Amino acid sequence: MKKFMNSADDFLKESLQGFGAAHQDIVNCHYDPNFITRATPTKEGKVALISGGGSGHEPMHGGLVGYGMLDAACPGFVFSSPTPDQMLAAAEKVDSGAGVLFIVKNYSGDVMNFQMAAEMMQGPNESVLTNDDVAVEDSSFTTGRRGVAATVVVEKIVGSLAEHGGSLQECKALGDKVNKNSGSMGVAFSSCTVPAAGKPNFDIGDDEMEFGVGIHGEPGRRRDKMKSAQEITKELLEAINEDLKPEANEEILLFVNGMGGTPLTELYLIYDNAKNILDKKNIKISRSLVGNYCTSLEMQGASITLTKLDEELLKHWDSSVHTAAMRWGV
């Protein structure tokens, strides 16, 4: 394992300290229990948005705390869910009386811990569960589809509504709507190493790729031989389109997300290939996002997320945002 680290025990703490110091105009990091809040208190009457998950997916979620997005984020250990005490401490700090909306990715650990926090919490709260990953069958017999990169889109759009006075129920409804109108699919070329583990999470051959991979390198649909970017992009989009069924002339957000170890050069190449395919189907790419937003440590790979955009979603996507990882309109 080659990593910038001093010890596995201090890995998360030192990274959080650096994050907090580098972005002190935007965030405050709190420790024991660990959570990140905006540098400024929540405006009175504004619904507080709290998300969280295992660390190792940066900038999600800490990098999405700030004006127009989250009020707080709870980072768990690397690839391990945060715990109820973190969410309760964060909620106490950022709840201005208008209630708390938890944004939770559909992974068993995250779901259970946020559920326990919601049960223990005194004040009004709701949860939005994201499950945009089309790689996994959704049925009552499985844990269901995973929450992956579209969580970033949910946080941006709901963050805007909350900033503009949306009620707890309205924020919850919009979050569900964005999630329902989003689909994602990812592919990984290499594995990733959890610092405490010291060795790769899974083995993958030089000529292989994991198709439909989750954001911890957990397996997806199948193990394939490497293919051209065009073929991979086509298959990713086919899987999403099959599920999301965007119609001709429908407006969408095309979000090409890097998983940590793939250069932007390649992400833009994927964007080009995806655009060609969507253009042929007359699907209108109204908005774009390309970059590393929902990562899996140093994993080589990428995911594509499509979100169908109507006027309401467009408006909230475009509104100003000022976080460590996303910043426009300010």
Add this chain to the structure above:
Amino acid sequence: MSVNFLIHRAKEIQAVIDANASEIEKLDQEIGDGDHIFNVQRGIKLVIELEAVIKDLPMSKALNQIAMKVLSGIGGSSGALFGTLFMTMARGNDIDNGVDYKKAIEIFADGVEAVKQRGKADVGEKTMMDVLIPVSNSLKKGVEDNKDVKEILQEAIEVAEKGMFSTKDLLATKGRASFLGERAKGHIDPGARSSQLMIKTVCESVLNS
């Protein structure tokens, strides 16, 4: 069952889990995300470190402290599930006035039931519930049938092992391994293995005492 009993069993469990750590980690890397063993080891260490704080507390308070510690200290699914187990056991009726083996079995069974609700997992889904539920049922049945405590514990050890091996040929429908579909077949569930080892350790310790 005393608080002292809990601390001693935790120390024995630590030794057994450490001795089997690489096997459990390998199982998890095959069908999970590789963090299970660290969660379990961290949890046990945290419980042992509580010794000074809980050793003179009444059972309900000690169990509650353990619950909050594993909940906040482990994280992930393991923290929530083990936290739920101990939190439920802490609510056991009249446990501060002594816990005999029947009472211990009663609160353990209540705890397992709560874990089942929290994780929404039942037998046959390739999780630790494939060990915990049959063990809980076997213990309760043993008490109902007025069996000797040694026989009850011996059966629990066997049931735990059978449950653990049963996960090998199951399809996972809960947790990370569920994303693997058919590929999860042929692998023992790491959570089933670690919980089987814990049950075996506690039961054997009582049998040998």
